[in-house]
Structures are given as structure tokens and as C-alpha cells.
Amino acid sequence: MIVNKECNINIVIPENATEREIFAAEELRKYIKKICGAELGITTETKKNNVIAIGGPERNAVTAKYISEAEFDKAVPGPEGIFIKSYEDCIILAGSTKKVNEFERGTVYAVYEFLERFLGCSLAAYTKADVAGGELIPETDSIELGDIFYAKASSDIPYRAAVAQYSVHGVGAEYELDHAFLDWLSKNRYNYIYTWNKVYENFKTNGMLDECKKRGILFKVGHHDAIDTLLPQRGNKYFSEHYFETHPDYYKMNEDGSRFEMVDDWGQMVLCSRNEAMIEEISKNLISWFSKNPQVKSFALLNKDGTAPQCCCEKCKGYSKAENYVYMINEIAKRLKKAHPDVTLNMMSYTDLWNPPENVSLEDNVSVTEATWHISGLRTIGKPDGSCLAGTFYEENLLKWKAIGASVTYYDYFMGVYPGRQRYVPMADEMQAMCKRFIEMGIDGTETQIEVYNHWNNIFNFYSYGRCAYDTENSLEKNLGLFCRIFGKGAEYIAGNIRYAECILDGQSEIMRAGIYLMEHIDKERMYKGFEDALEAAETPTARNNVRLMRMAFRYSDIECREEYEADESGYRDLKHYDIPERGELLYMQKHFDTYVSRKGYGIMIPVEGEDNGFTPTDSWYDFE
Numbered sequence: 001m002i003v004n005k006e007c008n009i010n011i012v013i014p015e016n017a018t019e020r021e022i023f024a025a026e027e028l029r030k031y032i033k034k035i036c037g038a039e040l041g042i043t044t045e046t047k048k049n050n051v052i053a054i055g056g057p058e059r060n061a062v063t064a065k066y067i068s069e070a071e072f073d074k075a076v077p078g079p080e081g082i083f084i085k086s087y088e089d090c091i092i093l094a095g096s097t098k099k100v101n102e103f104e105r106g107t108v109y110a111v112y113e114f115l116e117r118f119l120g121c122s123l124a125a126y127t128k129a130d131v132a133g134g135e136l137i138p139e140t141d142s143i144e145l146g147d148i149f150y151a152k153a154s155s156d157i158p159y160r161a162a163v164a165q166y167s168v169h170g171v172g173a174e175y176e177l178d179h180a181f182l183d184w185l186s187k188n189r190y191n192y193i194y195t196w197n198k199v200y201e202n203f204k205t206n207g208m209l210d211e212c213k214k215r216g217i218l219f220k221v222g223h224h225d226a227i228d229t230l231l232p233q234r235g236n237k238y239f240s241e242h243y244f245e246t247h248p249d250y251y252k253m254n255e256d257g258s259r260f261e262m263v264d265d266w267g268q269m270v271l272c273s274r275n276e277a278m279i280e281e282i283s284k285n286l287i288s289w290f291s292k293n294p295q296v297k298s299f300a301l302l303n304k305d306g307t308a309p310q311c312c313c314e315k316c317k318g319y320s321k322a323e324n325y326v327y328m329i330n331e332i333a334k335r336l337k338k339a340h341p342d343v344t345l346n347m348m349s350y351t352d353l354w355n356p357p358e359n360v361s362l363e364d365n366v367s368v369t370e371a372t373w374h375i376s377g378l379r380t381i382g383k384p385d386g387s388c389l390a391g392t393f394y395e396e397n398l399l400k401w402k403a404i405g406a407s408v409t410y411y412d413y414f415m416g417v418y419p420g421r422q423r424y425v426p427m428a429d430e431m432q433a434m435c436k437r438f439i440e441m442g443i444d445g446t447e448t449q450i451e452v453y454n455h456w457n458n459i460f461n462f463y464s465y466g467r468c469a470y471d472t473e474n475s476l477e478k479n480l481g482l483f484c485r486i487f488g489k490g491a492e493y494i495a496g497n498i499r500y501a502e503c504i505l506d507g508q509s510e511i512m513r514a515g516i517y518l519m520e521h522i523d524k525e526r527m528y529k530g531f532e533d534a535l536e537a538a539e540t541p542t543a544r545n546n547v548r549l550m551r552m553a554f555r556y557s558d559i560e561c562r563e564e565y566e567a568d569e570s571g572y573r574d575l576k577h578y579d580i581p582e583r584g585e586l587l588y589m590q591k592h593f594d595t596y597v598s599r600k601g602y603g604i605m606i607p608v609e610g611e612d613n614g615f616t617p618t619d620s621w622y623d624f625e
């Protein structure tokens with residue numbers, strides 16, 4: 001099949017095409033036009049010749065002409081399987097659809113796989129729309145497609161989630177690059193977003209939820225505002241009752257006999273966990289909430305952050321925190337299952353809510369997420385064999401939760417954590433081993449915090465997780481080969497920098513201080529020479545700008561770590577003042593390129609502020625094209 005401006009090729013979608021199938025067709029048409037200028041039609045007409053069929057034989061009559069439903073199901077039983085195959089006058093791009101909550105994601109993935117595997121694209125990055133950068137899309141006069149075939153039976157890890165964070169909680173979808181972020185998630189095989197309810201509600205009102213539906217991205221909602229959502233002390237859009245006034249006994253009893261009043265995101269164990277009336281009310285509200293939010297498949301009933309005493313009432317005080325938390329979750333889950341058997345109730349194991357209680361069985365609709373941030377600290381990172389998690393007490397504890405009936409996942413930090421200040425923390429070399437271990441141990445996957453505006457700070461970590469979790473055969477080298485296409489002929493130099501940085505971090509440091517450790521031990525001149533060679537070799541504005549953004553993430557981390565760092569809670573501040581000679585360069589980066597402050601920017605975060613000392617660039621590193 002030859003595709004060019006003169007071709008007469010149509011994309012055929014099913015007669016009753018879903019949002020995902022229509023979106024997949026539109027994405028294919030968009031990228032084909034970018035590559036060779038061809039304008040492909042989208043139709044449901046099944047008698048046309050020279051077609052690209054979207055969807056499997058149970059969905060698309062054209063596909064059914066070439067492969068039976070039984071053959072297709074054998075090839076891609078799913079979930080999220082991909083099928084790409086050429087025939088004499090047809091190319092089929094399809095995904096499995098028969099598993100619960102698949103929503104034709106495999107078909108969307110099939111289009112992206114086709115673009116990357118057979119047409120030479122790389123969909124590994126994004127930046128602002130009015131400068132060159134992000135994705136690499138080759139340009140040619142004609143695409144010639146011979147015999148092609150690729151099938152992936154199913155995704156390897158079922159839960160691949162981005163924790164969509166906005167430091168000002170509840171902002172959400174007010175950044176210029178929000179839609180680009182969703183695009184990137186789908187193209188790189190993330191299938192869930194986990195976020196605060198405040199953010200999710202904004203997604204519903206400004207179009208972001210609709211964009212997620214097109215891509216088949218599902219939601220887990222809750223986080224630290226879960227209780228404010230379901231049992232609001234002063235009412236909300238769903239539940240108007242001011243529960244703190246009408247039922248103060250629903251909230252935990254403090255040591256002085258008063259009831260806990262919620263004023264911010266801190267306070268842990270805020271409910272009276274064994275109050276049966278409270279359990280009945282919160283269950284009723286949760287059932288009602290799920291009925292109004294079908295895109296959400298799990299509700300995370302977390303406590304607020306921090307550590308604090310539990311309820312001191314007569315019913316609660318005789319049990320441990322974990323026992324009370326599990327009791328409440330189990331009782332709510334029983335009621336939820338009757339009304340919504342296809343969703344789960346999620347709880348989190350972290351800080352001092354760590355060990356599962358003994359002699360308890362969890363309901364089968366309960367999932368447990370364990371943060372890799374124990375009360376004693378964070379996990380270390382960077383061992384290529386995955387042993388920063390495998391065989392550690394983090395894994396041992398998570399498997400204890402699994403043993404009492406939970407489906408289990410990790411809450412991890414592939415971007416570092418807030419006190420780490422968005423520093424570069426290379427940990428991609430452990431992703432493949434970790435994901436293979438998840439399969440071996442029956443762990444369903446990971447959700448990683450992603451500040452929506454810090455894409456470039458730790459881009460290769462995010463990329464490697466999505467790709468490895470979907471397909472555990474994606475090694476570090478395989479990921480590097482595809483990812484580094486975005487640097488054009490500078491690819492080998494950026495790949496060399498990434499390999500070298502990955503070797504420096506090998507389990508010596510926990511996540512919060514890993515960026516500092518890296519800068520104390522890495523040969524910076526070697527890294528800068530790699531960036532210089534890459535910029536010189538890169539032959540297009542897109543490739544050169546991508547090199548500039550990779551260097552900026554490293555450069556920010558280098559300069560930021562020159563100031564004395566104190567690992568205390570002040571590190572949680574969104575921005576930080578600097579009193580070092582290089583602060584002018586930091587402020588220049590922040591002013592001209594940072595996405596968090598401007599809500600536009602280039603998809604990088606430079607969390608600094610202070611008085612400018614007159615820095616003016618004298619080279620091409622900040623001269624974007």
C-alpha cells in the first residue's frame with residue numbers, strides 16, 4: 001500500500017463506532033497528513049478498496065472479511081491487546097475489547113504502535129505548541145507499506161496510573177499543556193489517572209474528562225480530600241448537609257473529648273471508624289457518588305496526610321489504627337459491592353498505617369496501595385535488578401496485604417518527591433526488572449506522582465515506566481532507542497548521558513536526596529559535553545529544542561544543588577529563594593520556560609524565586625527555535 005497526496009485510501013471505522021474508535025481514526029489521519037500530506041477519508045462504508053480498518057472483527061465488518069472473531073481473540077485475548085496486520089488491500093489496526101473496562105484502548109494503542117513501529121514516529125515527549133519540540137514526526141513524499149504484522153496479546157501490568165498532581169490542589173486543567181499531558185499518557189500506555197476529587201471536578205467542567213473518555217483513560221479519585229468529598233463538614237455540591245453541625249460524632253474524638261474539625265489537608269484518621277451510623281451514611285453517599293461518575297472505577301478513601309492520634313471513643317480506642325481503618329473500609333465495601341459490583345474501594349498503606357491487621361479478610365472489592373514512603377523514610381532507587389523494591393520490607397508488607405485478600409499496587413515517585421524540588425533523579429534502569437517482578441508476585445502495578453507541569457524534569461523515568469509496564473520486554477536499551485529518536489542525530493549523545501547518569505545512582509540514596517547524591521558524584525563536564533555534542537549533531541529545530549530541554553532539567557538540578565539543602569518540611573514550599581551567584585540563571589529559566597508559574601511554558605518546572613542579578617544568556621542553550 002502506498003500512501004501519498006494522490007492516494008485514494010480511506011480509514012474505515014465500525015458502523016456504530018465508539019468515541020475511542022473515532023478518536024483512533026482521527027489520530028491516524030492527523031499523523032499521516034503530517035508525515036506525507038495525504039488527506040485520508042474516514043468512513044463506515046465497507047465496500048471500499050485500499051482501506052485501513054479500525055477495530056476488530058466483532059466491531060468492524062471490513063476486519064471480519066480478513067480475520068475471524070475466533071482467530072482475532074486468540075491472537076489478542078486482552079486486556080488492551082494490539083493487532084496490526086496488512087493484507088493485499090487492507091491494513092487492520094485493532095485492539096481487544098472484551099475485557100471489563102477496556103474501552104477500546106487497545107485500538108488507540110494500535111494506531112500509536114503503527115505510527116512508531118512502521119512509520120518512524122516517536123511520541124515520547126511534548127512541549128508548547130508554538131515552538132518546535134516534543135514528538136518526532138518524519139516527513140516524506142510517500143509512505144510505502146509492504147507486509148507488516150505486529151500483535152501484543154495483552155498488557156502485562158493491568159494498572160498503569162499517573163497521579164495527576166497540581167501543587168495548588170484543585171487547580172487542574174488550567175495549564176496550556178493539560179491536553180498535551182493527556183495525549184502523552186495515552187501514547188505511552190498509561191491507562192488510569194489518580195487524582196484529588198477537586199481536580200477531577202475541574203476536569204468535568206473544562207473538557208478534560210471528555211478528552212480522557214476519547215482515549216479510554218479511567219479514573220481513581222479520592223486522595224486526601226476523600227472525606228471532604230463524601231462526608232463534608234460544611235456541605236458540598238453533592239451532599240448539602242453540614243455534617244459537623246448535624247453529626248459531629250461521625251468525626252474522631254480528640255483526647256479532650258472534642259470532635260476533630262477539618263481545616264486543611266492534614267489530620268489523619270479523621271473519622272470515628274466504628275460509628276455504624278457514620279459507616280451507613282458514608283456508604284450511601286459513596287454509592288450515590290459512583291452513580292454520577294461512571295468514568296471513575298475506584299475511589300481512594302484515604303485519610304488526610306500526616307500522622308495523628310486516632311479516635312479516642314470507647315468503640316475505637318481498643319483497636320489499632322490499622323484495625324479501625326480496615327474495619328471501616330470493609331464495612332463500606334460490603335455495601336458498595338451490592339450497588340456497584342464493577343468498582344473498587346481503595347485504601348492506602350503508608351507512614352504509620354503500614355502493617356495489615358491480623359486475623360482479618362478484606363472484601364474482594366478492596367484494593368490496597370502502599371506508598372514507598374514509610375514513616376522511617378523513602379525507598380532507595382536505581383538498582384537495575386529491581387532490588388530497591390524486590391525483596392525489601394516494602395514488598396514484604398505489600399504482599400501481606402495481598403495475603404488477606406486485597407488487590408495490591410504501589411504508590412511511587414518517579415519524579416522524586418516535593419522536598420526533592422523536581423531535581424533530575426535517574427531511575428529508569430530499574431523499571432523493567434520492577435515490572436517483571438510485579439507479574440511474578442501478583443502486584444497489579446504502580447501509580448506515580450506526576451506534577452503535570454514537570455514533564456521534562458524526569459521524562460525518561462515516566463516514559464520507561466509506561467512502556468515497561470505495558471510490555472515488560474521493553475528493556476532500558478529498547479526504550480532508549482525509541483525515546484532518543486526525538487533528538488534526531490543527537491540521539492547517541494543523549495542516550496550516552498542517560499546511561500551514564502543511570503549508572504551513578506545504584507541504590508545509594510533514597511528518593512528525596514537522590515538528586516543531591518547524583519550531583520555530588522556525577523562528572524558534570526562529561527554530561528555538558530554530551531549535551532553540546534548532541535546539539536551540534538541535531539539537524540532539526542525539533543531535535544535541537546529537545547536537547548535544550550533535557551539539558552535545562554540537568555542544569556537546573558546542578559545549580560539548585562549548590563545551595564545548602566536541609567531535609568525538613570520547608571522543602572514542601574512550592575518555590576524557593578536562592579542566594580547563590582547562579583541564581584540569575586535559575587530565575588531566567590523560571591521566567592522564560594517554567595510551566596508551573598506561567599501555566600504556559602515548555603513543560604518543565606523550575607521552582608525558584610528571588611531577585612534577578614542580571615543574567616543574560618551568551619550561548620544558544622536558551623535560544624529556542
